[in-house]
Amino acid sequence: MENSESVRVAVNIRPLITTELLNGCTDCITIVPGEPQVQIGSHAFTYDYVYEGAGSPSSAIYDDCVAPLVDALFHGYNATVLAYGQTGSGKTYTMGTNYTGEGGNGGIIPKVMENMFKRVEATKHSTEILIRVSFIEIFKEEVFDLLDSNSAASKVEGQSLAKHTAPGRLPIQIRETVNGGITLAGVTEAEVRTKEEMASHLSRGSLSRATGSTNMNSQSSRSHAIFTITLEQKKIASCPNGVNDDIGDDILCAKLHLVDLAGSERAKRTGADGMRFKEGIHINKGLLALGNVISALGDDRKRKEGGHVPYRDSKLTRLLQACFDLFF
Numbered sequence: 201m202e203n204s205e206s207v208r209v210a211v212n213i214r215p216l217i218t219t220e221l222l223n224g225c226t227d228c229i230t231i232v233p234g235e236p237q238v239q240i241g242s243h244a245f246t247y248d249y250v251y252e253g254a255g256s257p258s259s260a261i262y263d264d265c266v267a268p269l270v271d272a273l274f275h276g277y278n279a280t281v282l283a284y285g286q287t288g289s290g291k292t293y294t295m296g297t298n299y300t301g302e303g304g305n306g307g308i309i310p311k312v313m314e315n316m317f318k319r320v321e322a323t324k325h326s327t328e329i330l331i332r333v334s335f336i337e338i339f340k341e342e343v344f345d346l347l348d349s350n351s352a353a354s355k356v357e358g359q360s361l362a363k364h365t366a367p368g369r370l371p372i373q374i375r376e377t378v379n380g381g382i383t384l385a386g387v388t389e390a391e392v393r394t395k396e397e398m399a400s401h402l403s404r405g406s407l408s409r410a411t412g413s414t415n416m417n418s419q420s421s422r423s424h425a426i427f428t429i430t431l432e433q434k435k436i437a438s439c440p441n442g443v444n445d446d447i448g449d450d451i452l453c454a455k456l457h458l459v460d461l462a463g464s465e466r467a468k469r470t471g472a473d474g475m476r477f478k479e480g481i482h483i484n485k486g487l488l489a490l491g492n493v494i495s496a497l498g499d500d501r502k503r504k505e506g507g508h509v510p511y512r513d514s515k516l517t518r519l520l521q522a523c524f525d526l527f528f
C-alpha cells in the first residue's frame with residue numbers, strides 16, 4: 201500500500217438537512233483549503249482525509265480509503281472500516297448500511313460489493329473464490345444475528361424495537377477458539393456467489409436492525425452493526441492464461457469488517473429518556489471501550505511494556521480484537 205499507516209482517519213462532513221435548515225441551523229465547520237484539516241471556531245483539526253458534499257457518498261471516500269482495503273483483502277489481509285460519529289452525523293448514510301436495493305442507494309458497502317465482484321469476475325479463471333457474509337448487531341451489549349430469519353419474522357409494524365424483546369430473537373454467544381481467536385456461536389454465514397445475493401443479505405439484515413427516534417435523528421440506529429465479508433481463495437492448478445496473483449497453493453482467507461457504530465450522544469441533546477436513555481448508556485459504554493482500546497494500542501510506550509489492552513470491556517472490542525491485533 202502506498203500509505204503504510206495501519207489506521208487512517210477520514211472525516212465526511214454532511215450538508216445541513218431540511219429539519220436543521222428549518223430550525224435555522226447554520227454550518228459551523230469549514231475545510232482549510234488544500235489541507236485535510238477542518239476548522240471549528242478557533243480550533244483546527246487535522247486528519248488523513250476530509251470530504252464534504254451532498255447527495256450520494258462521494259466515490260473519493262471509497263477510492264482513497266476503502267479500495268486499498270479491498271485490494272488488501274484479496275492479498276489475505278484482514279481490515280476494518282469503522283464509521284464513528286455523533287447521532288445523526290451520517291454514519292449509516294455514508295456506510296450504506298440502510299441499503300434497500302432501490303436506485304439511489306449509495307454508500308461504502310454497496311461500492312465494496314460492486315468492486316469485489318468485478319474482481320472476482322476478472323480472476324475467476326485462475327482462482328477459486330468462496331465468499332461468505334455475516335451481519336450482526338450489538339444492541340444493549342447483546343449480539344444478535346441480523347441474518348437469522350427469526351429476527352425479521354417478529355417485526356411489528358410501527359414498533360421497530362418490539363422485535364428485540366420478541367421470544368424468537370435470542371442473543372448469540374461470543375466464544376474463544378483454542379488458538380485464541382474469537383467466534384460467534386451459530387452465527388449465520390451465508391455463502392454468496394453474486395453481487396445481488398450479497399446485496400439481498402445486506403438489505404434483509406438492515407431491515408432487522410434496531411432503530412428508534414431521537415430529537416437529533418428520526419431514524420437513529422440504536423446498535424452497532426457489523427457486516428463481515430469473508431473471502432477464501434484457492435489458486436486453480438491449471439491456469440489457462442497463466443496469469444495469477446502470487447498467492448501460493450494454500451487457501452488464503454481474510455475478513456473485511458464494515459462497521460456502522462451507533463451514534464455517540466448526550467442524553468440532553470437527543471432528548472432521550474426511558475428506554476432510549478438506557479440504550480444511550482450502552483452505546484456510549486461500547487464507544488468508550490473502543491476509544492480505550494485504540495488509545496492503549498496507539499501508546500507505543502505502553503505497548504512495548506506489554507501494557508493491558510482492555511478488549512474485554514465490551515462486546516464490540518472483543519469481536520474486533522483479531523483485527524486490532526493485526527493493525528498495530
Ligand SMILES: Nc1ncnc2c1ncn2[C@@H]1O[C@H](COP(=O)(O)OP(=O)(O)OP(=O)(O)O)[C@@H](O)[C@H]1O
Nearest residue numbers: 214254255287288289290291292293417420421463
Ligand atoms: N452526505 C449526505 N448528504 C445528504 N444527506 C445526508 C448525508 N449524510 C447523512 N444525511 C442525512 O442525514 C440524516 C442522518 O443520517 P444517518 O441516519 O446516516 O446518521 P447516523 O450518524 O447514522 O445517525 P445515528 O447514529 O443516530 O444512527 C439522514 O436523514 C440522512 O439521509
